[in-house]
Amino acid sequence: MKEIAKVIYFDNAASTKTSSENLSLFMETSANYYANPSSHHSLAYEASHKLSEARSDILKALNIKGSSVIFTSGATEANNLAIKGVAYKYASRGRHLITSAVEHPSVLEVFKELEKEGYEVTYLPVKEDCSVDIDSLKAAIRKDTILVSLIYVNNEVGSINPIPEIASLLKEYPKIVFHTDASQSVGKAEIDVSEADLVTISSHKIYGTKGSGALIKKNNISLSPLFNGGGQEEGLRSGTYDLPSAVVLSSAVKNAVKNVREYIKTLTPLKDALFTYLEANPALYHINSPKDCTPFIINFSLLTKKASVVVEALSREGIMVSTRSSCHEKSNDPSHVVMSMFNDEKLGSESIRVSFAPDNTLEEVNYFIETLDRIIKELY
Numbered sequence: 227m228k229e230i231a232k233v234i235y236f237d238n239a240a241s242t243k244t245s246s247e248n249l250s251l252f253m254e255t256s257a258n259y260y261a262n263p264s265s266h267h268s269l270a271y272e273a274s275h276k277l278s279e280a281r282s283d284i285l286k287a288l289n290i291k292g293s294s295v296i297f298t299s300g301a302t303e304a305n306n307l308a309i310k311g312v313a314y315k316y317a318s319r320g321r322h323l324i325t326s327a328v329e330h331p332s333v334l335e336v337f338k339e340l341e342k343e344g345y346e347v348t349y350l351p352v353k354e355d356c357s358v359d360i361d362s363l364k365a366a367i368r369k370d371t372i373l374v375s376l377i378y379v380n381n382e383v384g385s386i387n388p389i390p391e392i393a394s395l396l397k398e399y400p401k402i403v404f405h406t407d408a409s410q411s412v413g414k415a416e417i418d419v420s421e422a423d424l425v426t427i428s429s430h431k432i433y434g435t436k437g438s439g440a441l442i443k444k445n446n447i448s449l450s451p452l453f454n455g456g457g458q459e460e461g462l463r464s465g466t467y468d469l470p471s472a473v474v475l476s477s478a479v480k481n482a483v484k485n486v487r488e489y490i491k492t493l494t495p496l497k498d499a500l501f502t503y504l505e506a507n508p509a510l511y512h513i514n515s516p517k518d519c520t521p522f523i524i525n526f527s528l529l530t531k532k533a534s535v536v537v538e539a540l541s542r543e544g545i546m547v548s549t550r551s552s553c554h555e556k557s558n559d560p561s562h563v564v565m566s567m568f569n570d571e572k573l574g575s576e577s578i579r580v581s582f583a584p585d586n587t588l589e590e591v592n593y594f595i596e597t598l599d600r601i602i603k604e605l606y
């Protein structure tokens with residue numbers, strides 16, 4: 227492979243680099259609090275105290291009251307627990323579920339499974355800005371609806387759903403549980419998840435560690451567990467507590483929430499520079515992200531070249547971006563998100579996602595633009 231001077235990492239929506247602070251925290255917690263928090267001796271009590279602290283810090287940082295934190299192996303597990311947990315627990319109330327067409331596979335695939343089990347699912351369409359239309363949500367609600375699950379910030383195009391507005395609308399329907407997958411929104415937008423019944427978060431999207439996340443659950447909501455065992459996490463997620471990951475997740479959430487305004491301020495000029503270039507070349511690119519997307523995630527489609535070829539060419543030049551999202555292991559299908567927005571196979575198949583972290587710079591974006599422009603014009 228050609229030697230590259232420096233890697234420009236623009237694939238942060240797929241996973242971020244664990245911060246050195248969080249790496250140290252992980253190691254220190256592993257070294258100093260190794261006892262099992264469920265045991266009954268003083269070392270275990272210290273570990274258990276640390277775990278409680280991590281839970282309350284997460285709730286405080288996200289301004290959530292009357293809830294508990296269920297630590298999981300990431301957002302995929304949290305989404306599965308939320309959706310199946312509600313579907314099975316409240317099946318006697320009704321078997322109608324609502325989600326949107328642009329959710330992450332860890333949501334959509336769960337709904338597809340539940341359809342096979344006899345549940346009815348409404349997949350709400352989205353507007354051209356990729357957000358859910360509140361009127362179509364209202365129209366979809368039925369007497370037997372038990373769950374609405376909607377993404378906060380879309381992982382492919384960075385669009386932002388009006389989650390607080392939807393949560394207050396759903397307050398009028400006390401039998402409907404409201405879940406939001408907020409894993410790409412923490413630290414990327416100024417969010418309000420205080421009124422959602424269930425909230426999914428993930429550590430490796432915010433400079434924490436991989437394989438760690440949580441489902442935050444209002445106390446009046448019950449769930450069926452995905453698996454059974456020692457009864458940890460209120461019986462909802464058995465398995466020995468992973469204290470180092472929990473402590474890192476709490477530190478990652480605290481930092482992301484504390485710094486989000488600063489992050490947005492830092493990244494807006496980067497987003498603007500990329501938008502300006504793409505807009506100036508309408509014969510080459512179609513911008514898929516809405517204008518008001520988070521500055522962390524920008525998605526566009528190539529009109530004259532193949533996205534997979536261009537992403538490889540960029541990688542050879544040291545620039546890491548994604549075609550659509552990295553969550554579709556082997557699929558070559560067009561992006562379901564871009565398809566839902568524009569209903570155009572070409573746009574759906576040739577999309578590129580550029581996703582920033584706050585340590586990315588305008589120089590890097592300018593270098594990316596120059597390189598992309600050259601590649602697009604040189605490739606035949």
Ligand code: PMP
Binds near residue numbers: 305
């Ligand atoms: N939801 C969204 C919106 C995501 O972007 C991702 C990660 N691509 C997930 C869920 C799954 O997260 P995890 O890797 O923590 O399971």
